[in-house]
Amino acid sequence: MDDYTPVSRLAKEKGVVIFVCSTTGHGVPPDNMSLFWKKIMNRALIPGRSLPPDLHFAVLGLGDSSYPMFNFVAKKLYRRLLQLGATPLCTEIRRDQEYEESENSSLGLADEQSDSLGQRYKVLCVPTSERLSRFISWDNLKNPDFVFSLWPKYDVVCSSLVHNPSLQSTSESNLLYQLVKQVEFDNAHSFMSNPIPTNAQWFQVVRCKRVTSADHFQDTRLLELSYKSDIDLKSDEFRLGSVLYVQPTNRKEDILSFFQITCLNPTERVKITQCHPNFPVPHLLSALKENDCDVSIAWLATYYFDLNATPQQCFFVNYCAFAVNCLKLSKSPYRAQHIDKDRLKLEVDRLTDLASAENSDDIDDLYDYVFRPCRRVVEVLADFPVTSSLLTSQYILDILPGPILARPYSVASPPPKIELLVAVVNYRTRLSTPRIGTASNYLASLNPGDCLSGWFGTISGGFNFDRLLTLSPPSCLLIATGTGIAPFHSFLLHQYNSLMSHLNHDMLPTNVLFFGCRYSTKDYYFASDFKMLEQKGWVRIIPAFSRENTSTMSPSRRQYVQDQLKNYPEIVWSILKSPQSHVFIVGNQKTMPDEVREALVYALSMQITRIPVVLKYY
Template identity: 75%
Template sequence: MFSQTEHSVSYPTESNKSITILYGSQTGNARALAELLTLQAYRIFDQECVKSNLECLPTIHLLSMNDYAPVSRLVKEKGVVIFVCSTTGHGVPPDNMLRFWKKIMSRALIPGRSLPADLRFAVLGLGDSSYPMFNFVAKKLYRRLIQLGATPILSQVNSSQECEENANSALGLADEQSELGINGVLRSWIPNLWHNVLELLGVPISERLSTFISWCNMKDPNFVFSLWPKYDITCCSLIPKPSLQSTSEQSLLDRIVKQVESDNTHSFMSNPVPHKAQWFQVVCSNRVTSSDHFQDTRLLELTCKSHVDSNPGEFRPGHVLYVQPTNRKEDILYLFQITGLDPSERVKITQRHSNFPLPSLLEELKENQCDVSIAWLATYYFDLNATPQQYFIINYCAFAVNSLKHSESSTMQHIDIDRLQLEVDRLTDLALAETSDAIDDLYDYIFRPRRRVVEILAEFPVTSSLLSSQNIFDILPGPIRARPYSIASPPPTIALLVAVVNYRTRLSAPRIGTASNYLASLDTGDCLSGWFDTVSGGFNFDRLLTLPPPSCLLIATGTGIAPFHSFLLYQRTSLLPYLDRANYPTNVLFFGCRYSTKDYYFASDFQMLEQEGWLTIIPAFSRENVSGTAPSRRQYVQDQLAEYPEIVWSILKSPQSHVFIVGNQKAMPNEVRKALVCAVVSENHMDTNSAELLISQMETDNRIQIESWT
């Protein structure tokens, strides 16, 4: 295959101008886009028409916002800072942006004087307008930077757009729900960005350069192919690649498992990955929903297997356990059957550029200077179960197009050229989708049926058979993202309440959640890799663990009850010795589930707390016929809040009271908030505006905390 090594851009170590790209990403999409912008910058500033107009090429930096420290560096930036971020939970920044967010939002920063006017910036937000806090973080960051004194890059094009922020190309608000998806904004925002950056640096925009930075060129397979490789991959295997065609499934699977075990022992020294993780052993795993209920929910109890000389870490109510899952054996086997890759082939992965350090999952390899097998990467690294973004299709298309170009080489005589041409045509349609019909086709193929990476590879067999250890890092998505699970028990017990994701779309095979099914597959005695942490927008129960404990209103649905179970049992254990019954805290729990007998999690514990006078619980069973005769309207937690406004107000009227809400991000938090406002109006005889102000003040004081998921 054609190598891009000779196209790598050489940058000076010092420059009076810089382009700094900072990202905040929860699921990896914002990071992938920030990486794409960085790679595009490399190519743009490698053009002769650009270099000839600059005395010194700008330095290019790519960092997560948390890694951009100290934030005071912004004052010294000479050039352009590009922020790419998403919004997670109920309008909170991603985890790898949280520290930066707190500092940039600090009240100690003086408006108009904290950032210089010559700091030029742009903000790109990725969001979904079907959620109430659409691109909240990007909008707020944009306004805050202007408030502190920085200057946005002005638009040349978008002045006709209705939204005030979008009228300025310095703020792009990409929307997955728009007719063209996020491309509806990116197709104009990204070329506009580079146009303004180049003009700011004094580079005249020729017709050739304008074409080069156009959206069409940036999606062109030849341009995309020129961005590779991101890492340096060295093949360390000296043995010729064996054919897998005559190998039985079980024999191949045995080879894969044996190879992965060997790598874990020798390349990773039996340490968990990533570097900050530790081993946890499964003590027990029990299904806690009834056998006739469609939802399989597991309660796993774990114990930490830390070495004697290491600190296993501590957690408090509201903390999470990040779990690092692996791919299912079926998908790993399928990958090798589709591609013909040799699972025992070994590669050494090294950093190519400081902007692209090795992912944390591979840090141990760097420290030990070890190579690793493709089998290990297929198990732990490549996200085979993911429903990919369009970037994957664009990269896959670029690889297919380049393969077709070189189809006459001696190493490719065996391939079916006609079939490869058909695959290239289809991938091109998907990768270059721009019209509403083409985007609809893309959504029908990938997003609506939730088609997975490994399934897409199977539908393009000739292209997939040409994948090699040299190029899979530029095509397959990875690493597999660790998932946070709220700890459902008080310390020191570690328990996780896990709803196993398994549902159907129009595809024949069910859609299966990576992490939940990984956890459900573990038996007693098995080990998993994970670590304790907090999440952005997570609960802080500290004030309620002091004497005297303030009143507390807890509102949860489904497995969202986990942190409340941890908190209530911990609060009882910690405070009970210091309180007589008359001074027990006022804790009220509104809990929503489907059935009282099938998925009422921790019912016996809550009933015990209620009998002791430590808790009042008001359940809402959405699938039960509460009238006992005719079918009735489904009852949700917000309905129960409306049913008991006097109880709600008895909590809210206390100046130290706290409210904790956890549920599905799309509707539940807003519906609950409306119910709280109605309770204030009803019981305190306030008008709606005054009630809204009271609830808003509680939110500002962090006395109302919301944790939500998509």
């Protein structure tokens, strides 16, 4: 929603506005909605007069009902729009991540909500374009002709074309050399050697060291970074608890496959401009507009298209619309000799099944083909060779997912040092090639001296350690597993370096860290630093090694961090009995919060069994 600027445009919208939003953290908006949220919640907006009553809206909240703040942002947004004077089409719609399959045909809406919104929508909606002869309805949202009529989202014009020999006859090494040179040219001329996106800065890799043992299946890297220039050092000093957003690129292997599958010319240059006020050029490409430059398809395949992503159903809706249009064009004489129409018809039928999956069998088919094996975009393109070979620069921005999203990594070191603890994602499914993480493998591939693009920021609902740096620091209970230890390592070292010389031994903070990992010798991150801090009396470490002595321990008896919380109830109580104490948790977002909460309740119940009212309060 942050791309919707300025927010004052909302008062001038005609027809219907549908807001789709999720909730992150403890009831806060997602990062890409934070600016919009601040503006729409501005106290200067006059209730009942800031939005006109003829602005009709609907709010669709997407969330997971297992979280306490389920769809909290959607509820607040609905009430705020109503307060400002807009007219609702229906009550706010709150959808669970696991909605019933019967609701899939209505985009996750309950039947009565779909019917109500659909009837009102037909009456109030205006065509989104002069090219449309009918109003949007729920029935034709996936219709290929309708989807194709909405394109292009951006104005993409071929600005120059360098003759390129057949990619099938070009060796991979030669093609890779051409791609690298083309991307280097774009970075130097179209982006003026500036980092991407425009709010980023350059960081240089000082070292990239594996910190797990060589015989451990998990490859975890500790990257030390430095500012590339003194200007960057002065302009952006990160704060304790910050994250570094890393802008990754696609792997060279995937880029090569992409051009070999699609037969697109990597040297073709396109100029991308905005053609509708509601669809601004993506932030990643904003520098092109500022510099009035074009860019090559090779650069887009490297930095923009998310070739490693698992495609969602909307991808198949768009891909199917393109294939259907190609099938219609194949009837013309000038295209017939270049297209295997029989194969194309088969691909259209298959894409139609994937795009329009509604009943349980079709949904299972989509799940088995895409989500169970974690099939990637570049692999899907290879499964539909005829359709992929017909892709053109005019429509690739409408079909392929992008841009590649920046990934946040907690800074694992105290300021001003910059270290990242990165678990390299690499696992196998039923497919022959392993599944890999885009950002983690990108970072692991970097060598000392290489540069990466990124910027410091904070995650919505993230940690704020500033209040813990006073000369009378409150007690802290820190709970982490795996690489989630990174922000606690940063905090404890920074607190120690900042306050140790100012505090007497009897004034030291009461910090307790419960840390869970698999082995004490293979993946106990920052063990030497924590040992030093414990010897200094700055923190007490209570580890939980879940795979130690597995030869004599059954899986049901493995010790996890929540088990250690139950084993040390007196320590938990010594922290939580203080009203000023803080509890910080980092771990698996699905199961860990509930399991830790249950363990904390158990630990407290062991200490205050005679005071049930106090237990209920905690």
